[in-house]
Amino acid sequence: SAVISQKPSRDICQRGTSLTIQCQVDSQVTMMFWYRQQPGQSLTLIATANQGSEATYESGFVIDKFPISRPNLTFSTLTVSNMSPEDSSIYLCSVEGREEFYNEQFFGPGTRLTVL
Amino acid sequence: KNEVEQSPQNLTAQEGEFITINCSYSVGISALHWLQQHPGGGIVSLFMLSSGKKKHGRLIATINIQEKHSSLHITASHPRDSAVYICAVRSSGGGADGLTFGKGTHLIIQP
Numbered sequence: 001s002a003v004i005s006q007k008p009s010r011d012i013c014q015r016g017t018s019l020t021i022q023c024q025v026d027s028q029v030t031m032m033f034w035y036r037q038q039p040g041q042s043l044t045l046i047a048t049a050n051q052g053s054e055a056t057y058e059s060g061f062v063i064d065k066f067p068i069s070r071p072n073l074t075f076s077t078l079t080v081s082n083m084s085p086e087d088s089s090i091y092l093c094s095v096e097g098r099e100e101f102y103n104e105q106f107f108g109p110g111t112r113l114t115v116l
Numbered sequence: 117k118n119e120v121e122q123s124p125q126n127l128t129a130q131e132g133e134f135i136t137i138n139c140s141y142s143v144g145i146s147a148l149h150w151l152q153q154h155p156g157g158g159i160v161s162l163f164m165l166s167s168g169k170k171k172h173g174r175l176i177a178t179i180n181i182q183e184k185h186s187s188l189h190i191t192a193s194h195p196r197d198s199a200v201y202i203c204a205v206r207s208s209g210g211g212a213d214g215l216t217f218g219k220g221t222h223l224i225i226q227p
């Protein structure tokens with residue numbers, strides 16, 4: 001299986017600031033995804049992080065608000081820009097396994113963000 | 117876009133009871149996942165199914181592709197099974213799409 005770590009695990013931020021969340025995987029993976037889980041809700045896909053090219057965003061999410069980097073096959077960052085209280089959520093990194101774990105989905109521990 | 121429905125939304129049962137959680141989806145899929153989320157927020161993948169049935173310990177997952185339906189069963193339930201159980205699907209047709217999630221079933225097992 002893939003082991004995923006995220007930093008920070010939680011943060012409390014002021015309105016109007018930005019936070020960058022890091023996702024590190026212990027093995028090379030093709031597919032990396034960023035999800036958001038708002039309080040009391042299920043997960044929603046923000047974007048697919050593509051290595052070497054721009055991320056693919058879902059409807060309702062834009063690059064200016066959620067810029068994503070994917071410099072290599074084991075690392076990605078998600079930035080939540082110009083935050084408002086509505087951005088308070090758990091943000092999760094997820095990867096799809098390669099080879100024997102093809103199509104398996106693994107999740108990071110999440111970053112709990114509170115915006116005041 | 118796939119619509120994923122789970123039932124029940126909330127379930128409270130006594131320790132030892134047999135638990136069934138249902139999931140239905142609207143369009144064809146390449147894979148269906150059952151996930152478990154504990155109160156701290158961490159998500160664990162329980163099963164990935166594309167057909168048939170899988171068993172792991174006291175957990176059993178089945179899928180009927182024709183009916184677009186899957187069930188997760190827990191035998192001899194225990195308070196430590198208390199969690200949110202989430203069904204998620206990847207639609208068929210290729211592409212680099214992430215998963216579409218159901219809203220989850222909040223399960224409480226009372227001792």
